[in-house]
Structure formats: C-alpha cells, structure tokens
Amino acid sequence: MSINKESYAYGASKSSIREIAAWGAARKAEIGADKVFDFSLGNPNVPAPMAVRSSIERALDLSPVELHGYTPAAGLPVARKAVADSLNRRFHTSYSPADLYLTCGAAAALSITFNAIVERGAGQEVCVVAPYFPEYKVFIENAGARCVEVMADADTFQIDVAAMAQAINERTVAVLVNSPNNPVGSVYSRQNLEELAAVLREKSREFGHPVYLISDEPYREIAYAGVEVPWVPSIYDATIVCYSYSKSLSLPGERIGWVLVPNTNPDHDDLVFAVAGAGRKLGFVCAPALFQRVLVDCVDEPTDIAAYERNRKALTDGLSELGYEYVEPQGAFYLWVKALEPDENAFFERARSLELLPVPSDSFGCHGWVRVGYCVSFDTIVGSMPAWRKLKESYGA
Amino acid sequence: MSINKESYAYGASKSSIREIAAWGAARKAEIGADKVFDFSLGNPNVPAPMAVRSSIERALDLSPVELHGYTPAAGLPVARKAVADSLNRRFHTSYSPADLYLTCGAAAALSITFNAIVERGAGQEVCVVAPYFPEYKVFIENAGARCVEVMADADTFQIDVAAMAQAINERTVAVLVNSPNNPVGSVYSRQNLEELAAVLREKSREFGHPVYLISDEPYREIAYAGVEVPWVPSIYDATIVCYSYSKSLSLPGERIGWVLVPNTNPDHDDLVFAVAGAGRKLGFVCAPALFQRVLVDCVDEPTDIAAYERNRKALTDGLSELGYEYVEPQGAFYLWVKALEPDENAFFERARSLELLPVPSDSFGCHGWVRVGYCVSFDTIVGSMPAWRKLKESYGA
Incomplete structure (x- = not known):
C-alpha cells in the first residue's frame, strides 16, 4: 500500500x-x-x-459554449474588472484586473497564497492569531511551513502585537490575520493593525526580506454598529488579500473568491506569477465560470x-x-x-x-x-x- | 522577497x-x-x-440556502448516487456514493489523487505514457514524485507494455493512463490494458506494494465508430478513476468531475480517506454545489x-x-x-x-x-x- x-x-x-x-x-x-x-x-x-438568481438567469441566455467554457486561469477579465472597480470605489485604490486571481473560494485563495510564498523544506513559519480557523494550519503545513500560534490579547481579542513581535523571526514569511474574526467575532482596529504594521516593517528590515501580511477577509461585509473594518493594504504595503463570496453573497457551496496582490505590494509582479503558478500546480484550472459572471452583476450587492x-x-x-x-x-x-x-x-x-x-x-x-x-x-x-x-x-x- | x-x-x-x-x-x-x-x-x-440549462433552471427553484450552501466535502449524496448508479448501469459494477469524491474537474481529481498516494521525499515515481497532457507532470511533481515518461508504441500509439515493464521499479507508486488519449486520439484496446494489468500485478507482487493504475478519462464518452473504451477497474483491481464533465457535457469552465476509488480496489478504505484528506489539505472544500445538482439530472445525457x-x-x-x-x-x-x-x-x-x-x-x-x-x-x-x-x-x- x-x-x-x-x-x-x-x-x-x-x-x-x-x-x-x-x-x-x-x-x-x-x-x-x-x-x-x-x-x-x-x-x-x-x-x-435575488440579484444572484437574476444574474444566473441572464447568464443562461449566453451561448452555452461562451458561458461554460474555460476562462483564463486568473478569471474572466470582465469579472476581475468588476471586482477591481468595486475595490477602487470603496477603498480609493487603483487596482487593475491583473492584480486579481479568482479562486474556488477563500480556502483555495489561502492554499494558493501559501503555496505561492512558502519554500518547502526551508524551515519557514507563518504566524496566526489564535484562536483561529483550524484549516489555516492544514493549508500552511501542506505548503511546507510551520504554523506558529500567537494568542490574541486575552481581554480584547485584538492582535497581541508584542507577542507577535516576539514570535516573528528570520524564518517567518508571513503573518495571517482574519478580521472580522472567526471564531471570536472581533474586528481589528486601525490602531491595532498600524501597530502590527510597524512591527512587520521593522522585522522586514531586520531580516532583510518582507514579512508578508495575509489578510483573510471572508467576513469583511459583516460588521455591526458602524465599526470600521480597515483596508489592510492601505496600512501595510506587503499585504496579500484573500476573499470569498461565501458569506457576503451566501454562496459557500459555489466556491468563488479571489486573491488580490495589491499594486502597492513591493513584490507585486513576482507574487502575481507565483499565485498563478501555485493555482496551476495545485490543480485549480479556473474558478467556476458561471459564478465568475455572477460577480460582474453582484459584486456590490449589499x-x-x-x-x-x-x-x-x-x-x-x-x-x-x-x-x-x-x-x-x-x-x-x-x-x-x-x-x-x-x-x-x-x-x-x-x-x-x-x-x-x-x-x-x-x-x-x-x-x-x-x-x-x-x-x-x-x-x-x-x-x-x-x-x-x-x-x-x-x-x- | x-x-x-x-x-x-x-x-x-x-x-x-x-x-x-x-x-x-x-x-x-x-x-x-x-x-x-x-x-x-x-x-x-x-x-x-439543453438538459443542463433546464437542470440549472430547476435548481433555481430550490431555496437559495439549500442550493448554494456548503455540501459535504465529497459531494451531495444525491449527486454521488446519481454518478454511482450510472456507472453501475453501464459497467455492471456495484459502486456506492461512498466510493466517489466529487471534484472541481479532472485537474483537481488528478492533483488530489497524486497527493493521496505519493509520500513526499520518498523518491517515488509515477509513469506516464508519452506523448501526454503536460499538466500531468506539474501535478505529479507538486505531489512530490518524479514523472517518468514512457513512450507509446511508435506505430500504434498503444501503451508499449514492454517499455512500461522496464520503467517500473520499486519506487513506482502508480502508472497513469489516459484513453481516449490526449493528444494522440488513440483508445487503448482491452488486450493492451490486459497486458499492462498483467505487468502491474507482477510488479506489485515483486515489490510488495500495489502499483496503482490511475485512469484519467475525461474523453471516455468521445469514441468513434463503435470502438470499445474498456472499463479499466474491471481489468485491474488497484485502479483509481479520474473523470470530468468538461468534455462530455461541455462544461470545462464549471469545474465538475470526480475521483472514484472502486470498491474492488484492495486499498479502498484507506484510499477513500486519503483522497478526502488530500482534497482538504489542498483547499478544495467541495465541488461547485449548483453543478453537483446538474449531475443528478444530466449524468446520462449523451x-x-x-x-x-x-x-x-x-x-x-x-x-x-x-x-x-x-x-x-x-x-x-x-x-x-x-x-x-x-x-x-x-x-x-x-x-x-x-x-x-x-x-x-x-x-x-x-x-x-x-x-x-x-x-x-x-x-x-x-x-x-x-x-x-x-x-x-x-x-x-
């Protein structure tokens, strides 16, 4: 056997x-x-x-060959443009479709991201804020890194930045944050993220390579009482964002999300290639085509x-x-x-x-x-x- | 960086x-x-x-929560049953839904299968029949094995069984076949597959572990002039089948297919777990839910x-x-x-x-x-x- x-x-x-x-x-x-x-x-x-249903019905009027055919590996340009435009409107950024790689949901986005950055067998580490979604560890370890758990602040459940500073070392390739948070429901404040960014900048200088910040944001749209969910790439340049429509559009079974390598990331061009290559080698040919089209219509649905x-x-x-x-x-x-x-x-x-x-x-x-x-x-x-x-x-x- | x-x-x-x-x-x-x-x-x-469109339209009458929700990782039981029943009707087998793991297409099925069987760092090998679909090598190497190319017979483009016998050694975990074949268009005859199976049985005995036969069959339904496309698990027990509806239902962009661990495979129970675990660790949460339902209606569409x-x-x-x-x-x-x-x-x-x-x-x-x-x-x-x-x-x- x-x-x-x-x-x-x-x-x-x-x-x-x-x-x-x-x-x-x-x-x-x-x-x-x-x-x-x-x-x-x-x-x-x-x-x-309801707009999702209308969008699917409209898509069915396309020729089946066009509708159900392979899309480019990174996704239909029109779908990536819809997402980029939406982000640009909301966060005053200037992303282009080329910064986005559509995926089969956030799990795929994370798995692809870790496989894009981690060099297997090099003893690298990714820090996560505990408590955390258990599959993070599975994806990190599968990419060949060690998952280092850093407990959140015991009172506020914000990132314990001092503890994170202690955990980061020359083997750390990335820190993963998830806000709004699963399982705690906390949202990291701008100040908390700025303090983290300061540490990451310092550590990146110290170790001579960027410590990436991976922001897993499937719950971005679900925040209460006007709490701000800061746009992480505006706080720290070397950020990669992973997103899913599983929660915001209630489409968890359809597997549609994306990886964004912001144009402000200093390693942008290399990361874009590495993300595409990781998607390819893991067997993700493209995100489901019909739901790529749904994004065109529904990306801004509340x-x-x-x-x-x-x-x-x-x-x-x-x-x-x-x-x-x-x-x-x-x-x-x-x-x-x-x-x-x-x-x-x-x-x-x-x-x-x-x-x-x-x-x-x-x-x-x-x-x-x-x-x-x-x-x-x-x-x-x-x-x-x-x-x-x-x-x-x-x-x- | x-x-x-x-x-x-x-x-x-x-x-x-x-x-x-x-x-x-x-x-x-x-x-x-x-x-x-x-x-x-x-x-x-x-x-x-046309049945695909009708099936999607019918599915849209389900509650969106039921339609678009997470499915079990291996797929909706009703969809797996539809596939198993169809195989049983066509090939006189007795597969159950538990033998099937629905995937985001054949690329995912192959990537998952290699990750289910290959032990990274153990110097293992997977033999492919050249010429071959180039992504095979990508998936095999990503799982941690070496891709060994064995040229097809230069005249018939059937499997060169003697050359395959020479290529298989104690490090060989699997042989991958693809019939009807991309890129050549050949279909391996029953006799050719039986000769291969005899070699695989002999090598499995010799090396004390099964050499799996992975049958990648996205073109199964596309065969001309009544040529037989033999059901590989009926010829060799330790077979795993990878399938996709990309070609048979013209749905390449929608990413829907499966891995079958036939109930006749001697390592069935372990392989079923390993396939599920490989899917999990690579970030495949489930196959797209809407197209799982399409299979229920369309699995036997000509x-x-x-x-x-x-x-x-x-x-x-x-x-x-x-x-x-x-x-x-x-x-x-x-x-x-x-x-x-x-x-x-x-x-x-x-x-x-x-x-x-x-x-x-x-x-x-x-x-x-x-x-x-x-x-x-x-x-x-x-x-x-x-x-x-x-x-x-x-x-x-």
Whole structure:
C-alpha cells in the first residue's frame, strides 16, 4: 500500500466542526429539526440576494459554449474588472484586473497564497492569531511551513502585537490575520493593525526580506454598529488579500473568491506569477465560470446584515440574561462564549446532551470557550434559550 | 522577497497551449476571427446539452440556502448516487456514493489523487505514457514524485507494455493512463490494458506494494465508430478513476468531475480517506454545489459525438488529400499530425505565419508532431484547408 500518511490522517480525522454538524443532522432526523440547536457550521442561513438568481438567469441566455467554457486561469477579465472597480470605489485604490486571481473560494485563495510564498523544506513559519480557523494550519503545513500560534490579547481579542513581535523571526514569511474574526467575532482596529504594521516593517528590515501580511477577509461585509473594518493594504504595503463570496453573497457551496496582490505590494509582479503558478500546480484550472459572471452583476450587492444583527441581539441578550460571559461581537456571525468549566469538551458534551451544538474552542487552538455560530434561523436562536438555561442551571448557577 | 520558486516558474512560463490560444485570440481581434484557425485548446465548441440549462433552471427553484450552501466535502449524496448508479448501469459494477469524491474537474481529481498516494521525499515515481497532457507532470511533481515518461508504441500509439515493464521499479507508486488519449486520439484496446494489468500485478507482487493504475478519462464518452473504451477497474483491481464533465457535457469552465476509488480496489478504505484528506489539505472544500445538482439530472445525457465525428472526417479527409500523415483518431477530439520537418517548433512557426495554430508536440513530451484540436466549429476546419495546403506546398510538396 502506498498512501500519503498526512492525507490519510486529514481524511480520517475530518474537521471536528463538520463532525459536529454531521451529528446534528443525524440527530435532527432522529428527534425533529426543531429540537436540535446546531450552531456548529458557518453556513449562512441568509439566502443569496435575488440579484444572484437574476444574474444566473441572464447568464443562461449566453451561448452555452461562451458561458461554460474555460476562462483564463486568473478569471474572466470582465469579472476581475468588476471586482477591481468595486475595490477602487470603496477603498480609493487603483487596482487593475491583473492584480486579481479568482479562486474556488477563500480556502483555495489561502492554499494558493501559501503555496505561492512558502519554500518547502526551508524551515519557514507563518504566524496566526489564535484562536483561529483550524484549516489555516492544514493549508500552511501542506505548503511546507510551520504554523506558529500567537494568542490574541486575552481581554480584547485584538492582535497581541508584542507577542507577535516576539514570535516573528528570520524564518517567518508571513503573518495571517482574519478580521472580522472567526471564531471570536472581533474586528481589528486601525490602531491595532498600524501597530502590527510597524512591527512587520521593522522585522522586514531586520531580516532583510518582507514579512508578508495575509489578510483573510471572508467576513469583511459583516460588521455591526458602524465599526470600521480597515483596508489592510492601505496600512501595510506587503499585504496579500484573500476573499470569498461565501458569506457576503451566501454562496459557500459555489466556491468563488479571489486573491488580490495589491499594486502597492513591493513584490507585486513576482507574487502575481507565483499565485498563478501555485493555482496551476495545485490543480485549480479556473474558478467556476458561471459564478465568475455572477460577480460582474453582484459584486456590490449589499449583504443582509440586518438578519445577522437580529440574531446577534437575540443571542447576546438571551445569554447575557442567563449570566453567560462572551466577547461582544463586532463582526462575522460567531459568538465566543466562555465555557462554564475549564474543559471546553466536557462543557460541549453537557451542551450536546441538551441538544445544543456549539464548537469547543480546542478546534480553534485554545481552551475554555465555545463558538456559537448565529448564521442560523432566528427561530433556532429563540428556541435554544430554554436549553441554554438548563445548561447554566446544571452548573448550579 | 520570499516566493516559492517552483510556483513562480509555473506562473511565469504558463502552459504553452494557453499561450498559443492567447496569441490566437489577440490575432483574431487584429485580423478577424474567420481568418485565424486556432486548433490549440481543448475547449469544446459543442454546446452543453439543453438538459443542463433546464437542470440549472430547476435548481433555481430550490431555496437559495439549500442550493448554494456548503455540501459535504465529497459531494451531495444525491449527486454521488446519481454518478454511482450510472456507472453501475453501464459497467455492471456495484459502486456506492461512498466510493466517489466529487471534484472541481479532472485537474483537481488528478492533483488530489497524486497527493493521496505519493509520500513526499520518498523518491517515488509515477509513469506516464508519452506523448501526454503536460499538466500531468506539474501535478505529479507538486505531489512530490518524479514523472517518468514512457513512450507509446511508435506505430500504434498503444501503451508499449514492454517499455512500461522496464520503467517500473520499486519506487513506482502508480502508472497513469489516459484513453481516449490526449493528444494522440488513440483508445487503448482491452488486450493492451490486459497486458499492462498483467505487468502491474507482477510488479506489485515483486515489490510488495500495489502499483496503482490511475485512469484519467475525461474523453471516455468521445469514441468513434463503435470502438470499445474498456472499463479499466474491471481489468485491474488497484485502479483509481479520474473523470470530468468538461468534455462530455461541455462544461470545462464549471469545474465538475470526480475521483472514484472502486470498491474492488484492495486499498479502498484507506484510499477513500486519503483522497478526502488530500482534497482538504489542498483547499478544495467541495465541488461547485449548483453543478453537483446538474449531475443528478444530466449524468446520462449523451455527448454530441456527431459534431466531433463530422469535424474529424472533414479534417482527416482534407489533410489526407493534401498528403499529411497523421494517426487515425479513435477517440477524443485531437488529430496527431506529423510535422513536415523534424523540428515541430519550426513547423509550428511556419503554420502560424499562415494563421494556423496547432500545438507543437514538445508540449506533450515528444518531437516531430503537432496536435490539431478539432473541438472547433466546422467552418474553422473547412476554412483552414487553403492554409494547410499552402503550408504543405511551402515544404515543396
């Protein structure tokens, strides 16, 4: 037998988030969908905007050969132009279609980016801010680098810049940030990012090569109460942005997103080639053609924040009243709730016995918390409250 | 600067096929689309069946949350069942949905398969039959193995089984075959595959591990004049099949295909995990959800062979009359034509000066030929004949 051990392990272990979701689906089939409160997945319950359907219907009037044919590897020029124009309008930049490489979603964008920069076998490192989306580590390690976890500030869940400065060394090729953040729901402030940028500039000088900042932004459009989500390339030049329409347009299954190498990145031309080459060698021929066309029409469609805002309020009001501690979410659609005992897995099991399915924090690289995804129906949130109460009471509160 | 050198090289060099196509597109814009005869790409000119459009329209009546949401990593059970049932009907097999892993096309299927079996740094090898699709080498090397080219039989372009037996050694993890073949258009006979299987069984015994047979079959449905395209897993147990709907349903831009680990493969259970894990670590979250649903409706849609057959006849009749030598194509939509001088690139340049764009054979790992893709309009073929005549005459014939 010749099997790649790492691939086998990744396939056999699965993602614990998907395991919980699968358990939830089976449990719903068993006792009824309204009796199980599954907060595990980041699968938006908000429907894609009507404009997506109209755009698909319009695209179907093209000749099938034109519509479904191969696109250039980086994507249809018209789709990349739509994205570039939108970014330029919003962030006062001057990006061109050539700066963009359309991908099969953010996972592909990240995998491609790491494979574009990491030199395998060179002992390189990528720093991530913990708690963090667990697949980051999978993609980083697969590209041949070590994933270095740097805990966020324990109070604010902003980047702990001092800790990051300590973690960065001559082997560090990149720092990965994700704001609005999964799993915590924090949004990094301009000041926080500027402090990080100052450190990255200093370290880049010190080590004689740029430490890239990779900004993973699938939740950019989901920010509450007017909080600013700063445009990272305007703060630090050597930035690469990874984006997905999974959350903003509620299209997670369709796999459409992009890598942006901003024209202000000092290694722009080399990175553009390296991104294209990484996409090629991993087997990404092009992003799905029909959804590239959807971008042309829908790139500026507003995200239905109101639905998430309503869920957020119901969930935080409810848990707050019951005496749970949590991090006030500024963005994304996750609530980071303190487990009622130090062992988040024991807490999760007790929650599960009451049909509540959050995700224990060890999946995200830390202990003592659970992630509650509120990209679910409003009814799920309201309906779950008696179970959250029982859970609290079971701890004698 | 920290850039992965291999990714940079792949991005900077591009695929020569795509370079030629890009040149052709620019040239068409310059002198008129009807004056340039671009035979470079494998982008089907036959439209997707009407059933694809109907299927998409029907899918749009689902709730957008259900339609566009994440699917399981291996694909919607209903889509995998449709594929398994279709295979079982056609090949008298007993595959289940669990044997299938839906992918973003055949490139993804191949990349995932190599990453599932190759142990990086172990000096492993994968044998391919040359001439061959150049991206095979990219995917094999990216997974960490060496790509060993074994020339096809010089007369029949069947697998040279004796040469293959010589090439296989204790480091060989797999042999990759592609029938109907790109770029030659040959179809491997049952006898040829049985002889290969006998060698693989013998070598597997000798080296104490299975030498997998990877069968890349995007052209399976495109075979002419009743030629048999044998079902490879029925001939050799340790087979993995990679498939794409790019050619059979004319959906190359939509990226939909699959990996099948047949239930008869002795390492089935381990391979299923390793395929899933490889897909995960490369960043393939799931195949595009909408086109997974299209498979449910369209998996048995007949491919419009008649259009390719008509093209094939016009092209072979025309070139034959002009005195060109070529391999009689039994399948796929490529004609393998002998260059009129030993240097295929010099021949290509002379062809290009007459606005004819085949692909020189060095792109496929051998010399002295060009590939003429006839997945173009009938008019392109007819219109190109005066240029083919001039090309022939320029060599003094």
